[in-house]
Amino acid sequence: MVGQSPVDMRDSDANDQKVFIFGVNFDEGRLVSRSLQSFYGIGPQGCTKLMARFHIHNTAMIGALNGRQINDLAAELSTMTLENDLRRQLQDNIRRLRDMGTYRGRRHAMSLPVRGQRTRTQIMTARKFNRIERKG
Numbered sequence: 001m002v003g004q005s006p007v008d009m010r011d012s013d014a015n016d017q018k019v020f021i022f023g024v025n026f027d028e029g030r031l032v033s034r035s036l037q038s039f040y041g042i043g044p045q046g047c048t049k050l051m052a053r054f055h056i057h058n059t060a061m062i063g064a065l066n067g068r069q070i071n072d073l074a075a076e077l078s079t080m081t082l083e084n085d086l087r088r089q090l091q092d093n094i095r096r097l098r099d100m101g102t103y104r105g106r107r108h109a110m111s112l113p114v115r116g117q118r119t120r121t122q123i124m125t126a127r128k129f130n131r132i133e134r135k136g
Helices: 032-037 044-053 067-079 083-100 103-109 124-129
Strands: 018-021 024-027
Touching: 018 067, 032 044, 044 067, 083 103
Parallel strands: none
Antiparallel strands: 018 024
């Protein structure tokens, strides 16, 4: 105690309240929309639909949700295909196209544009994303 400043004595974890949703701890001061969009597979539209379903305002903070809303959100997220399952599904779809030998599958295998973009110039984005194993 002697020689310590008051800042050192304060416990920083006591002030940071966390809310646990679908395996992730979120700060209470974080927006619900940003928290939902942090999951792979939920974009702005999916987030808006989820928040409308559970009557959550666009500017609501995680700390403002009651326990029932948090449990309902967690239950709904557990029924959705998110994160690693969605990444695995994407890889399986690309692998299936490659194994069938379709045009799209061959374009994925060669790291070329898949959806008809030009290849004379502006090919770097396709080279970056159309790798054999898409990371997601």
